[in-house]
Amino acid sequence: MAGPQKTSSVETQERERALISRILGGEMDMFHELIRPYERMVYSTVFAMVKNEAEAEDGAQDTMISAFRHLKSFRGDSKFSTWLVTIAMNEGRKRLRKTKAIGVESLDEVTEEHEGDFTPVVLTDWREIPSVALEKKEMREKVRAAVQELPQIYKEVVVLRDLEELNQEETAAVLGIPITLLKVRLHRGRIMMQKKLVPYLKRAEVLREKGLLGRFLQ
């Protein structure tokens, strides 16, 4: 993750800066090019928050439109992608508040004092390969649900850090929280994910072991 990506990230920022000044200079169609690399990021951020696919698509479109209308206010002191994911996160939160207001579902009001069990599941014989596990639609749904069902404060950090792969500083900046708090939430969120998902992976392995006589194991 170190060297080469940094260089390309500088190149990306320069390219984006050039695109943004052209858009602000009147070549508005260039906005399509500017956001093209971030369609998935915006969609998955909103989807992780709102859980519903159709609403996620609406929310992703609204995020992009909002970014277009407010592009002038992008100061360039963060990456464009960080600015954009902040708008996506706020769009997701806004839609969750609406859902809450009409009483369909309540937001998880979890605070830092929240006493939960953050002990990981111990499983010594697990040898499932993630990329193989994800070939199954059922597994993709499980992972998605594990993210979507996290309490809000943990979900936000897991989405930014582990789904969108922002670094710690960027994540803390988007959420407006100190790094120390970010670390606590991230740790708890990750352990909750581990607890939820490991049992399914174990089952997947047992099935595979039966079918393939453990050929791929060890």
Next chain:
Amino acid sequence: MRLDCKHVWEYISEYIDQRLEPSVLADVENHLENCEVCSAVLDSTRNVLVLTADNRTFELPVGFSERLHQRLDSVIHEETGPPS
């Protein structure tokens, strides 16, 4: 310092992010080398992160991009007038 398993679990997330202080890091690594349980917890947590980050987990719906750019087009042309 000898760490017990529960302490090591507390450090798993920061260990993965390579953010542990060098002094703690040495103790954690030493423990991980000798403890099958904790290295399994580490591996499984790492793998869960790989699953989360995989593009297939939150796949874009078919036609998403087309619909998005169409809608953007109409918004852009509201501002600029229709393309000449």
